[in-house]
Structure formats: C-alpha cells, structure tokens
Amino acid sequence: MNSALAIETSDLRKHYGAVEALRGLSLAVPAGSICGFLGRNGAGKTTTIKVLLGMARPTSGTAQVFGVPAGGTDAAVDVRRRIGFVSDDKDLFDYMTVAETIRFTAAFFPRWRADLEARYLRSFELPADRRVKALSRGTRTKLSLLLALCRGADLLILDEPTSGLDPAMTEEVLQALVGHVANEEMTVFFSSHQIAEVDQIADHVAIVDRGRIVVSGALDDVRERYCRVELVFEGEAPQVTFQTPGIERIRRKGRVLTVLSSAGAERLTAEARALNPVSVETVPVTLKDIFLETVVGEN
Numbered sequence: 292m293n294s295a296l297a298i299e300t301s302d303l304r305k306h307y308g309a310v311e312a313l314r315g316l317s318l319a320v321p322a323g324s325i326c327g328f329l330g331r332n333g334a335g336k337t338t339t340i341k342v343l344l345g346m347a348r349p350t351s352g353t354a355q356v357f358g359v360p361a362g363g364t365d366a367a368v369d370v371r372r373r374i375g376f377v378s379d380d381k382d383l384f385d386y387m388t389v390a391e392t393i394r395f396t397a398a399f400f401p402r403w404r405a406d407l408e409a410r411y412l413r414s415f416e417l418p419a420d421r422r423v424k425a426l427s428r429g430t431r432t433k434l435s436l437l438l439a440l441c442r443g444a445d446l447l448i449l450d451e452p453t454s455g456l457d458p459a460m461t462e463e464v465l466q467a468l469v470g471h472v473a474n475e476e477m478t479v480f481f482s483s484h485q486i487a488e489v490d491q492i493a494d495h496v497a498i499v500d501r502g503r504i505v506v507s508g509a510l511d512d513v514r515e516r517y518c519r520v521e522l523v524f525e526g527e528a529p530q531v532t533f534q535t536p537g538i539e540r541i542r543r544k545g546r547v548l549t550v551l552s553s554a555g556a557e558r559l560t561a562e563a564r565a566l567n568p569v570s571v572e573t574v575p576v577t578l579k580d581i582f583l584e585t586v587v588g589e590n
Contacts, residue, residue, distance in 0.1 A: 297322040297446050297478040298343060303352035304502075305338050312338040314502035315352070320480055320495065322445075325472055327489030327510075328482040329582060330499040336482035337379070339499070340450050343480075344376060356446065372400060375439030377432075379451040385424035389417050389434060393441075402443025411437040414467070429460040436464060440471055449481035453488060465492050490578045500586045506553075510578070517581050518556045522548040522568040531566060535559045540584055551576070551584050 298320035305313040313335050320326045330336050341347035342354050345362035354361040359370045383392060393412075397403040412419065415433040423431065432452065439447055447468075453461040469492050472479055483489055489496055496513060498506040506513060516537075522528065528548040533541070537554025548568075552559045556573040563571050576584075 295322055296320060297324075298326075298354075298356055298480060300339070300342075300354040301352055303339070303342065303354055304350045305342060305347065306350045311502055313342070313349070313352075316499065316502060316504055318497055318504055318507065320478065320497075322478050323472075323476065324495045325468070325479040325493050326481070326495040326497060327493035328480060328497050328499065329484065329486065329489050330482070331484055331586060334499045334586075335502040336484075336499060337450055338502075340376075340448055340482060343448065344374070345371070372402070372442070373445040375442055375444035375447045377435045377439050377447075377449045377452055379454050383423045383431060383435065386422065388420055388422050389426075390419040392423060392434065393438065396438045396442070400442040404441045404443055407441045408437065411440060411467070415463075429456050432456060432460070432464060433467075436467065440467075445477060447477060447479045447481075449479070451483060452481055453483070453485065461488070468492060486579045486582055496578065498582055498585060505585045506581060513581065514575070514578070516553050516555060517576050518552055519574040519576050519580070520550045520552060520556055520559050520563060521570075521572045521574060522550070522563050522566065523570045523572075524548070524566075524568050529566065533559065533562055535562050 296319050298318060300316055300318045303313050303316040304311070316335065316339060328336055328339070338347065342349050343356055343361050348362055356370055357373060387395065393408060415437060417430065417434055417437065423434070426434065436452070453464055456464065465488060468479055471477065494510055496507065496510050497504055524546050526546065528543045528546055530543070531548070533550065535552070535554070535558045537552045538559070539551040539553050542549045550559060550563070560571055560573065
C-alpha cells in the first residue's frame, strides 16, 4: 500500500447475481486531494463507495483505505472514525431537531470539532431547534455535510452530494468543501455525474464506465495529455490506422479526419503529416469532451 494514497483499489470486482457492477476497477486517490469520481448513472460509483465503506464485500480484487482492507476487522473501527460519509439519501432521524442530531452524532466521535460545528451552524444558517422532517432537501444536505466535516475525519466520501439542489445551494456546498480542505488536512472523494462540479473543485479525477476506470489522474495532467487533432484533406478523408500510442478515437466526416489522443499531440502530428493533409490543427479538449469521448456508448 502506498502511504501517499488515501484510497487504493486493484482489479476490484463485484457481482450481484449475473450483473457485474464492478469489472476490474483499479483506483488511486492521493491523500490531501479532492478527487471527483465521475460517471453516468449505473457506472459503478455507488457500488465502489459501498465497498470502500465496508457496506459491500467485493467478489474479488482488493480495496484499501489508509492502508487497511475495506470491510476488514483489523483496525476497522478506527478507520471508520477517520471517514465522513454523506449519502445521496442524506439519511437522518426525522424526529430529531438539528441540535439533537448534532449532539447524538458528536457522541460517537472523540475527535469531534466543536469549533467547526459552530462555524458551519452559522455559515449554513441551520435552525438548531427545527426538526429534521421539516427541513428542505438543501438544508438536510448542509446538515449532513456538517456532521461529516466536524467529526475530525481524514477522508470525506460523498455520494452525489448536490443531487436535487438548486444552483445557489450547489455553489454553497461546493465552496464549503473547497474552503474546508484549504483549512484542514483532509481528502475528499466525491461521486458525481455533473461534469461542471468536478471541473470546478477537483484537482484529481477518475472517470468510471461500466465498472472500470477509463481515465484517472491529476486533472491538469489529464487535460494536458488529451487533445484532438483535426486533419483536412483535399478529397475524402482516408481510412487510416495510426501507429502512435494513445489513440482513443478516430472519426471521418467528409474531408475531415478527427483523432483523439491521450498521449499528447507531438508524435501523432508527425505521423499525421505523412498523410499529406491540407492542414493539421491541434485542438485542446475540456473535461466534458474527455468524458463524452471515453465513456462507452457516447458519441
């Protein structure tokens, strides 16, 4: 286990009967990073989180959190105390007030941060005496986030944290995460199918599709590696197979041949010029472009 990693999985597989939810998922999340776990609904994001939390056992492969096998008995309680988790369902006791919910949760965590509790009660404008069942979805999300941030966790795992929130509330939640990581030593691993959210706050990204990681790394490095090269020919674009490594996709449309590369443009451009095109242009791509080009079944 690499001590610089908060999360590490290798060839992780999970079957539910005949359904393969995870099909050899290998993932590395550096400690101290904000890692966006990006994928379509049903890609395997929630199953991965359940395995990391010990809520589901893998069919095969390994998963470790802080060097400890996920779901294992050795030091499992200590590891879980180092993790804050906010589910998509925002599971809370409806009959409790906000204040009662906080006191109940704090009792389980010796490292509870009363200073952060006071800060987020104020900044999130949480009504201490109101019962959870009377809270809006956005306010429930902020309460769940407070409970996760104040427990002194080293790792925060979020499953679709902004699902169902309006744009203003989404921005508030995202900025709270960025501000918290800037002030505290913490790793954030959050699943989402909202590309803009990952692009806005993440410094690392892992794109999952059909149970496998298809792109991963530091977000700046991923953007630097990926590019699109467009070749224009005098006549119909030729059918061609490139020898340059890192070719992800080739498209022909009339006189234009478009090639997506995950290994930069230099070698690809040199090989492309040998085809005698009229022009060769390298076009940078966005995270959205990378997602749509690498996820199976997208066009």
